[in-house]
Amino acid sequence: MSYYAEPIARLLEELERLPGIGPKSAQRVAFHILKGDDETAQRLSDAIVEVKRQIHFCSRCFNFSAEDLCEYCADSTRDSSAICVVEEPRDVVAIERTGEFRGLYHVLQGAMSPIDGIGPDQLRVRELVLRLEDGSVSELVIATNPNVEGETTALYLARLIKPLGVKVTRIASGLPVGGDLEYADEVTLGRALEARREM
Numbered sequence: 001m002s003y004y005a006e007p008i009a010r011l012l013e014e015l016e017r018l019p020g021i022g023p024k025s026a027q028r029v030a031f032h033i034l035k036g037d038d039e040t041a042q043r044l045s046d047a048i049v050e051v052k053r054q055i056h057f058c059s060r061c062f063n064f065s066a067e068d069l070c071e072y073c074a075d076s077t078r079d080s081s082a083i084c085v086v087e088e089p090r091d092v093v094a095i096e097r098t099g100e101f102r103g104l105y106h107v108l109q110g111a112m113s114p115i116d117g118i119g120p121d122q123l124r125v126r127e128l129v130l131r132l133e134d135g136s137v138s139e140l141v142i143a144t145n146p147n148v149e150g151e152t153t154a155l156y157l158a159r160l161i162k163p164l165g166v167k168v169t170r171i172a173s174g175l176p177v178g179g180d181l182e183y184a185d186e187v188t189l190g191r192a193l194e195a196r197r198e199m
């Protein structure tokens with residue numbers, strides 16, 4: 001049996017599905033919402049619905065965007081001769097925070113993991129190769145996570161793209177092996193970018 005009235009139990013169930021939210025956190029959030037006024041709850045609810053309605057993937061780099069092109073692809077002051085390849089949109093934010101990269105991005109939407117059946121065809125690899133075809137990109141900076149999947153993906157991309165005459169670099173470690181890019185502090189990630197090496 002549940003200790004809660006059905007609507008509360010339903011909210012708790014949904015909250016507990018969120019990453020990093022266990023039963024205790026879910027309870028804290030639910031009671032916070034219940035104690036607050038109706039407008040606050042409505043704003044939260046609207047923000048969730050609106051973000052799903054308005055945000056889709058940038059048609060060029062597959063970052064999150066409210067427009068056809070994301071803010072980076074649409075910015076003509078960015079250096080379009082360099083593309084930084086990352087796994088997820090959140091990694092774009094991590095790289096931007098370092099202030100060390102002024103080029104464009106390409107979001108793979110994951111990393112290769114043969115065990116899970118994720119190969120190049122499940123990622124935005126074909127779209128990346130298409131972006132390199134006109135010869136305007138001179139450097140590809142691979143900033144996949146420094147774990148097994150990220151390294152596998154980096155090696156695959158280097159082998160695929162170097163023959164196209166594009167310089168392929170990999171961000172240096174200094175990043176904890178097995179870690180996630182999004183948890184690295186700006187200084188560590190900034191240094192790793194500066195010390196990137198050719199693959």
Ligand SMILES: [Zn+2]
Nearest residue numbers: 058061070073
């Ligand atoms: Zn974009």
